[in-house]
Amino acid sequence: MIVTAAGRRVGWGPIQRSKVRPSFSEKDLFMTFQNALRAGGVAVLMGLAPLSLAAAPVLAADDPVAATVDGAKIMRSEVTEAYSRLPAEYQQVPLEQIYPALLNSLIDTKLAAIKARKEKIHETAEFKEELAAFTERLLGSTLIQRAVEAKVTDQAVAARYAEVTKDMGGQVEVHARHILVKTEDEAKAVIKELAGGADFADTAKKKSTGPSGPNGGDLGYFGKGQMVPEFEKAAFALDKGAMTKTPVKTQFGWHVIKVEDKRSQPAPSLEEMGPQIRESLSREIGADVTKDLRETAKIERFNLDGTPAK
Template sequence: MRKIRISLFLLLGVLLLTGCNTNVVATVNGEEITQQQLDKRVSIVKDYYEKQYGQKIEGQDAQKLIDNMKPGLLDEMISDTLKRQEARKVGKDMTDQQIQEKIDGVKKQFPNEEAFKNFLAQQDLTEKDMAYMLNLQDVVLKDVKAPTEEEVQEYYDQNKEQFKTAEQYEVRHILISTDPDDAGNVKHTEAEAEKLAVQVLADIKNGKDFAALAREKSEDLGSKDNGGLYTFKKGDTVPEFEKAALALKPGEYTREPVKTQFGYHIIKLEKLIPARDQSFAEVKDGIKQQLDQEAKKNKFNAYLEDLKKKAKITNKLAETGDNKSKD
């Protein structure tokens, strides 16, 4: 028993001397990334997907999905830590005024101070570190040249399929909604909505202007103010709406309310917009911006990869999954 106790004390001493911490999932040049920080990042991403797609990540498959998420998110955190370390080195001579200018430039992109603070919290950044990161980006990318007119033209010539627009359908529609709001409240029952839609349809048949009725009666906030006007191509909208609209000729409207997951619609087809090729003049600014962004992204990624080669990085998830680490 005495030997076992001595062995335990020795083991404890070794752990203390080596600074072993089972809570640490990675280190970047000696800076630790903890399990709690990784869990926070997972939670942020999980919340984003749930809000984006309206579907809870829960049940039997949820843990497997989260576990599959963690290695990639930890890699991102390692890269973020490395960038933050380098940004502090590069930005050490920045003046207070230069730092504040960077902060103010980002702040004005947010509707209020709270939204800005939430952004920083999600990115796990202080205002000063954010300024350093923007400065690092400026330093690394300062020599990236904007694409020339010839390069933009060449991209257009080689990728013309990207610049074909599909046939589109310009409609007006009036929606009587059965869709619940964020609090789960429903404005109309199915029966009420159908009855109101039939009444609106009767007004149209009696000669009332469709666009005026849409402004007055429609509950589709995205289109009611412009008279229910909505332009779409095949695949853009729910199948019931698309099928009803495509069955119309220009000037015709549906003779019965069309039921979808959102409620009851009355739809009028205004016109067909034929498929066509977009001209170079129409798309050249977008191509130029795309090529510029790609060049900057490639330059910064190459810079980051070089940093990683020189850094001392340990990744416990990689060690567990792949039996390897990088020193």
């Protein structure tokens, strides 16, 4: 059996990128949304409009009512804003598909807020303390968000993409077949048989002990670092259509290798890498903002017992 350098089995076909949209139930979405609201703080229960630096001002004429709850309105913009705050996997689902479930979550939240006001929860000391703490967090995150939006531009993302991909393009991948046997003598006999005109795929089906044997020994395309070193070295040294003239020994046995094709694997596109780069830049800028604030502030620390921390 051939495994990757990381100990994983190699797939028998070319590596393909795919985007799978997650399935969701309305119950799952409700719990996810409610958890996000709780993480955001109690201001939601007061019916405060969520702050979003990314959202443009919405004119009343362009912001229709999505629902009413005992006369209280839920605007379309609240639904789209809530959608933008969902975890990334939910944002892969089109808004049109997730809209009914998201609106139901907002209705339930509005019902709770109306009930909370009637019970004057927002006037309690506990609520006010939590609201003050939430305000502190919101102010801090808004400051960082402003810096991120000012600096994480399309131009900045493109520049970082060029930097990280400059050495990624042109990486060679090999499409190979192999025949795995237990002994060197068996491998030599296979090489002699192939040199006499035997078909490689047919011979692999008959004699290979590896899991790819029934597939004609086909391992598909693989890049460097995916196979054990001895196998990789031999495979990448062969030209297209060539076969090893001597057996190749690995921890799995003795191999006869044939290279069917070689190709250059292009770097991932900006579209593919853009979200990851944007997230990375955002983290870096957030860390820089925090570092600058610490360097210009006078900070005193105290231990749990009240003594000054060193």
